[in-house]
Amino acid sequence: MQITIDSPDATISCPVNLAAPRAKMVVANWKMFGNLALCRESLPRLSAAVIDSVELVVCPPAPYLGEVGRLAGRSGVHYGAGEVAGESVHLGAKELESRSRVHYGAQDVADVTHGARTGEWSADMLAELGCRYAIVGHSERRDRHRECNQTVAVKAAMCIAAGVIPIVCVGELMSDRESGQTEAVLAEQLNAILPLMEKNAMFVLAYEPVWAIGTGLAATPEMAQDVHAFLRHQLATFSPTWAESVTILYGGSVKADNAASLFAMPDIDGGLVGGASLNVDDLLTIYRAANI
Numbered sequence: 001m002q003i004t005i006d007s008p009d010a011t012i013s014c015p016v017n018l019a020a021p022r023a024k025m026v027v028a029n030w031k032m033f034g035n036l037a038l039c040r041e042s043l044p045r046l047s048a049a050v051i052d053s054v055e056l057v058v059c060p061p062a063p064y065l066g067e068v069g070r071l072a073g074r075s076g077v078h079y080g081a082g083e084v085a086g087e088s089v090h091l092g093a094k095e096l097e098s099r100s101r102v103h104y105g106a107q108d109v110a111d112v113t114h115g116a117r118t119g120e121w122s123a124d125m126l127a128e129l130g131c132r133y134a135i136v137g138h139s140e141r142r143d144r145h146r147e148c149n150q151t152v153a154v155k156a157a158m159c160i161a162a163g164v165i166p167i168v169c170v171g172e173l174m175s176d177r178e179s180g181q182t183e184a185v186l187a188e189q190l191n192a193i194l195p196l197m198e199k200n201a202m203f204v205l206a207y208e209p210v211w212a213i214g215t216g217l218a219a220t221p222e223m224a225q226d227v228h229a230f231l232r233h234q235l236a237t238f239s240p241t242w243a244e245s246v247t248i249l250y251g252g253s254v255k256a257d258n259a260a261s262l263f264a265m266p267d268i269d270g271g272l273v274g275g276a277s278l279n280v281d282d283l284l285t286i287y288r289a290a291n292i
């Protein structure tokens, strides 16, 4: 079965059912921070720490995706240790390739397959670079780039069509929460996306309350759990099996000292981590906290 979507520039279809069991996951969203040195310092350490039960995903700024891919040993481009990194790399390239199970992804993707779109990149391009994931609908893009629910939905569908798993972000403003609109806002964001996707298509949902992003004011575990349970219930109205298989991440001021209590909640399957992911030690502490 195929679902067809009209995007502004093209018609695309989502042919693949990528259903898979629900995974525990920690995603590092570096946003527009970091540099080559951070790639070369962190990837070998992260690769060496990855365990089978929790996925680790690094989403660097787009210019570093190629380097992260090489360091993760997944791009098919093989370098000697001296070429890939300076002194901070502890593993040789061969050792790195055999041990690395770090995945990587982009922070955004275009809502068309190709075209005269200066400064954008397509889901196919990400797939070609070995990206397993792409974040779509982050509140910073919804806000600064005026991305509406429909655009986010088309971006998610573009990813699925290209074999890239979308990490779809939803979240309410503080004013929504204060006026009792949290669930209505989240339902609207989610319901824009689900009908455009093949039922059981593999995607990751990230609940990021906008008021918690970069503020140090994380949602309490109970508050986040309530929302995650609501989101899973919404998913179940489309397909109960789908609802059980979708990984739902929490994002918004996840730190080394609050990750364990958040991840202990039954519907929180891991984290989408901004600021704290730039520090390798903190990221590893958060990553290990998801192994429960």
Ligand code: 13P
Pocket (backbone or CB within 6 Å): 029, 138, 208, 212, 213, 214, 215, 216, 251, 252, 253, 254, 272, 273, 274, 275, 276
């Ligand atoms: P912080 O972890 O810095 O609050 O950022 C969260 C986020 O936006 C991740 O996508």
